[in-house]
Amino acid sequence: MTAPAPARPDAAVPGPYTTPTWPAEFAERYRAAGWWEGVTFGTMLRTRAEAHPDRVAVVDRAGPGGTRRAWTYAELDLRADRLAAGLAARGIGAGDKVVVQLPNVAEFLEVVFALFRLGALPVFALPAHRESEISYFCSFTGAVAYVIPDVHGGFDHRALATTVLARSPELRHVFVVGEDAGAFEALADVPAEPADLPDRDPSETAFLQLSGGSTGVPKLIPRTHDDYVYSLRGSAEICALDEDSVYLCVLPAAHNFPLSSPGSLGTLYAGGRVVMCPQPAPDVAFPLIQDEGVTITGLVPPLALAWIDAAPGSAYDLSALDVLLVGGAKLADEAARRVRRALGCTLQQVFGMAEGLVCYTRLDDDPETVVTTQGRPISPDDEIRVVDDEDEDLPVGTTGHLLTRGPYTIRGYWNAPEHNARAFTEDGFYRTGDLVRLTPSGHLVVEGRAKDQINRGGEKIAAEEVENHLLAHPSVHDANVVAEPDPYLGERSCAYVIRRPGTEEVGALALKRFVRERGLAAYKVPDRIVFVDAFPTTGVGKISKKDLRAEGANA
Numbered sequence: 001m002t003a004p005a006p007a008r009p010d011a012a013v014p015g016p017y018t019t020p021t022w023p024a025e026f027a028e029r030y031r032a033a034g035w036w037e038g039v040t041f042g043t044m045l046r047t048r049a050e051a052h053p054d055r056v057a058v059v060d061r062a063g064p065g066g067t068r069r070a071w072t073y074a075e076l077d078l079r080a081d082r083l084a085a086g087l088a089a090r091g092i093g094a095g096d097k098v099v100v101q102l103p104n105v106a107e108f109l110e111v112v113f114a115l116f117r118l119g120a121l122p123v124f125a126l127p128a129h130r131e132s133e134i135s136y137f138c139s140f141t142g143a144v145a146y147v148i149p150d151v152h153g154g155f156d157h158r159a160l161a162t163t164v165l166a167r168s169p170e171l172r173h174v175f176v177v178g179e180d181a182g183a184f185e186a187l188a189d190v191p192a193e194p195a196d197l198p199d200r201d202p203s204e205t206a207f208l209q210l211s212g213g214s215t216g217v218p219k220l221i222p223r224t225h226d227d228y229v230y231s232l233r234g235s236a237e238i239c240a241l242d243e244d245s246v247y248l249c250v251l252p253a254a255h256n257f258p259l260s261s262p263g264s265l266g267t268l269y270a271g272g273r274v275v276m277c278p279q280p281a282p283d284v285a286f287p288l289i290q291d292e293g294v295t296i297t298g299l300v301p302p303l304a305l306a307w308i309d310a311a312p313g314s315a316y317d318l319s320a321l322d323v324l325l326v327g328g329a330k331l332a333d334e335a336a337r338r339v340r341r342a343l344g345c346t347l348q349q350v351f352g353m354a355e356g357l358v359c360y361t362r363l364d365d366d367p368e369t370v371v372t373t374q375g376r377p378i379s380p381d382d383e384i385r386v387v388d389d390e391d392e393d394l395p396v397g398t399t400g401h402l403l404t405r406g407p408y409t410i411r412g413y414w415n416a417p418e419h420n421a422r423a424f425t426e427d428g429f430y431r432t433g434d435l436v437r438l439t440p441s442g443h444l445v446v447e448g449r450a451k452d453q454i455n456r457g458g459e460k461i462a463a464e465e466v467e468n469h470l471l472a473h474p475s476v477h478d479a480n481v482v483a484e485p486d487p488y489l490g491e492r493s494c495a496y497v498i499r500r501p502g503t504e505e506v507g508a509l510a511l512k513r514f515v516r517e518r519g520l521a522a523y524k525v526p527d528r529i530v531f532v533d534a535f536p537t538t539g540v541g542k543i544s545k546k547d548l549r550a551e552g553a554n555a
């Protein structure tokens, strides 16, 4: 038994609770083993900029009229310094939280490195998040600033910011990337003469990442420079990145997968080039692969399927592409087998989580392993346990709950004492909620999930969060949200709803609209709503989500 994890003070939220972090003996071990190098994100970028100032770090198509922009390492480095200075002049500094909700544009990297250098913490929102999620992030973290695009995907983020600002007493600044900042300040107007900033402590929290989650409100994940930079280094090695690598960032840039597996940050770690892809559709991504010589990218399974279908008939030259990472949800064997023939590249499966643990198939694994497993962990110090419902270890080959602990897996969610007591064992293993089995070679096979979540083509939906929104409707007596099979997404969401007797009878469309108007991200709105008189129950009278899921599967 190890001593309880020491606490890390988290100033923004009232109350005595401090988020658990690695106990001293683990931290010492990870440093002694060389996993934690004591390098901050600020230093990581600076040393690359000094080593190869003129190499291109990031490319996008977000210049005037959709034109190409390319920033060298020296330029990105200087931009981060100048933006940090401008943010500091506006009173933003160490420990402050800043909600970052940007699409795939070069400024995403400028903003996060500026915040890293200040010691201010990005809170990574996704472009799909709406008022419900953003207001929650702002109030829960006490965020002082919010960074948005002007308009993205036809949605006006300035209008959203106006609403959020009115509801978030601590929010003081909204910065807008794009041509029309409206009532707010353009991010382009913020940069100032750089001042010398002290380097940050590599063991401190650098940012708050979002959990896929299964709870009523999203959980925030505190990642340190030390632990995350290690995961970047490990990922870059496993994916064979070097200075000639060109990574296409297709999924939303702030998501843990395109951020770190190996993602944009892993690519910068290796001195390569990040190409920001504004949309994942083949007709947008394929020309970028051709014109920018993209060598590696990462997709969720539904997108991989769309690319596999589109590639054979495509006029674009995809021959530069060496590696396609697929993760976020389970990839069907059939699809996995088609990757090489359709796209002419090597498949690498990745099974990861924003809480830490990331597993990859290796580039030299035999083809059958690559098709049928989700890989093995990055680190020799990643501890994996597969246990039964009583936390007893199971023999290799038996499916059970995945627990994990290691040099880049958190010991607790940010400011979530009750949840942490359930989500971690006493000795610091994270209960992933995934059901896996280990092969004799040490590869993981994901067999399912015990947590109450829907994995909608890689987008994770916490059932409880959606149920709470449904329950807010006056005509809803009770609601249960479960996954049902979808041929394209793998899973979609279905809400089983019991109407409240004596109230106005609400229909499925009206209920979907109600949830959307409460400001929930569109991907969380139930795909299907079924009205029922009662829910199936288990032997002890608990609602049986298993039976509800079976209903959906047979519908």
Ligand SMILES: O=C(O)c1cccc(O)c1O
Binding pocket: 212, 256, 257, 260, 261, 327, 328, 329, 350, 351, 352, 353, 354, 358
């Ligand atoms: O969260 C995920 O699903 C995920 C998938 C692949 C790689 C990652 O790092 C992830 O966080």
